Amino acid sequence: MPxxxxxxxxxxxxxxxxxxxxxxxxxxxxxxxxPAxxxxxxxGSVILVADSGMHTLLDFKHKxxxxxxRGRHGEGNKRTGKSGKDLIxxxxxxxxxxxAETGEIIGDLVRAGEKLVxxxxxxxxxxxxxxxxxxxxxxxxxxxxxxxxxxxIELELKLIADVGLVGFPNAGKSTLLSKITAAKPEIADxxxxxxxxxxxxxxxxxxxxxxxxxxxxxxxxxTGKGLGHEFLRHIERTxxxxxxxxxxxxxxxxxxxxxKINTELRLHSPELxxxxxxxxxxxxxxxSERSKIEKTKAYFESKGYPFFAIxxxxxxxxxxxxxxxxxxxxxxxA
Numbered sequence: 001m002p003x004x005x006x007x008x009x010x011x012x013x014x015x016x017x018x019x020x021x022x023x024x025x026x027x028x029x030x031x032x033x034x035p036a037x038x039x040x041x042x043x044g045s046v047i048l049v050a051d052s053g054m055h056t057l058l059d060f061k062h063k064x065x066x067x068x069x070r071g072r073h074g075e076g077n078k079r080t081g082k083s084g085k086d087l088i089x090x091x092x093x094x095x096x097x098x099x100a101e102t103g104e105i106i107g108d109l110v111r112a113g114e115k116l117v118x119x120x121x122x123x124x125x126x127x128x129x130x131x132x133x134x135x136x137x138x139x140x141x142x143x144x145x146x147x148x149x150x151x152x153i154e155l156e157l158k159l160i161a162d163v164g165l166v167g168f169p170n171a172g173k174s175t176l177l178s179k180i181t182a183a184k185p186e187i188a189d190x191x192x193x194x195x196x197x198x199x200x201x202x203x204x205x206x207x208x209x210x211x212x213x214x215x216x217x218x219x220x221x222x223t224g225k226g227l228g229h230e231f232l233r234h235i236e237r238t239x240x241x242x243x244x245x246x247x248x249x250x251x252x253x254x255x256x257x258x259x260k261i262n263t264e265l266r267l268h269s270p271e272l273x274x275x276x277x278x279x280x281x282x283x284x285x286x287x288s289e290r291s292k293i294e295k296t297k298a299y300f301e302s303k304g305y306p307f308f309a310i311x312x313x314x315x316x317x318x319x320x321x322x323x324x325x326x327x328x329x330x331x332x333x334a
Contacts, residue, residue, distance in 0.1 A: 006157040006197075006234070008060035009100055014148025015043025015070040015084035017122035020130070022142045023076035035139055036078050037128040041071030043121030043148040044084035048097060050109035051090040055199070057155055059090075068119070071145060074127040084121060094160045094237070100152035110160065110237075118153055122146035156233070159197055161212035162329045164235030164275075166261060167244035168252070172282035174198075175312040176244065177213045180322055197234045204326035212238065232268045239332035240276040242325065247296065247309065248286035254296045276328065278306045280321065285311035 018040025025033025046068050069084030097106045097116060107116040125143030132139055165173040181200025198213045214234055235241065243261065245254045258279065266273035279300045284293060293309045300307040306324065310317035 006057060008057040008155045009064070009152060010060050010155065011065045011150070011152050012046040012089075012119040013067045013150035014045050014119040014121040015068040016147050017041070017043050017124040017145025018071035018073040018081035019144050020125035020127035020142030021074035021076060021079075021081075022128045022140060024138070025077075034137060035128040035132050036076050037142050038074035038076070038079040038081065039127050039130065040074045040124030040143075040145045041081035041083040042124045043071045043145070044068035044086040045117050045121045045148075046087045046089065046119040048089050048091050048095070048107075048109065048116045048118055050093045050095065050112055050114045052093050052112040054090055054092040056092065057095070057157055060155065068121055068148065070148070071121070071124045073145075074124070074142070078127070078129050081124060083124070086121070091155060092157055094158045096156045096158060098154040098156065100154045106153065119149040119151060122148040158237055159199060159212050159234040160210065160237055161199060161235070162209040162239050162333075163202075163211045163325060164238035164241045165211065165213045165244060166235065166241050166265065168246070168257060168261065171244040171246045171257075172312055173213045173244050176242075176280075176282070176310070177211060179312045179315070179318060181211055202322065202325075204322050207326050207330065209326065209329045211242075232265070232272065236269060236272055238275065240278065240325075240328055242280050243277045244280045244282050245296075246283050247281040247292055248283040254281065255299060258300075276332075278308065278321075278325065278328070281307065281309040283311065283313075284309050284316060285314050 020040050021037035023035070023037040025036045027033055046066055066087055066089060068087040071084045072081030074081045091109060093109060093112050095109045097109070097118060098104060099106055106118060109116060123146045125145045128139045128142045131141065165177065167173055177198060177200050180202045200211050201208055202211050212234055214232065243258065245257045247254060262273055281293060281296055287293070297307045297309065308317055308321040308324065310321055312318065
């Protein structure tokens, strides 16, 4: 499995333009040959292209410098130099591009095939033939080519998913993802089993949507504790959140779990905390008192949140939950 890298800093430079040429016609029987220097070719540009086949910025960990081809110099006989080839760099769909010096967002590649020029090639210089006039018939000068743009840029990946899974470590996010999609996350009985965001495609009847699982959050995540804060950006694009709460956890009541996770979401991004949430009580197969389900359901519904109780192990409640989620995703897309 490739290592998940979601940030990179790279140097990009457009190709320099070719110099214009100083030349004069030297032909038999043409006693007064005029200027014949051709223009230089334009430099190639550096262009980012969003590729749906890429899911990480790992390619940029070891290669960080990218330069497009320079333009050829102009030649005699008014021959224009060949333009340099553009340099195409593939990046994952969902990549945000920033100027590393100013922090300004240059572009956001959210659709497969979308292109962004990050360093324009320099324009080729004009040859001396371009400067000939009725009063200046033999110009003996030409323009140099313009240098290509150069800059350091930062790439930041935000996954494109319809639904994001949030909750404390061991709330059952990875197990749920493995049951509703073809994704195969690692599942075990210890915190931070999920060490990187994982995407899966869920299908309900003929409707498909993408679900993202991020590492579990803990209190203080926004200050750097735990792992989840590093990956919260990956659920910023989601249409809605499934907030998973382990109903079998004796150390924390559902209301407390809900409030603490939402506090972390809010401190990371107020917009993220305002996304529609569906509350999912998990691990009901391990409950000794089933009355806790109805009590928890009543609490969250009184707050205006849809609530579903499930067991990803036995499958109880999954169909009902997924049909509701599919309906909500359709509504947000419409």
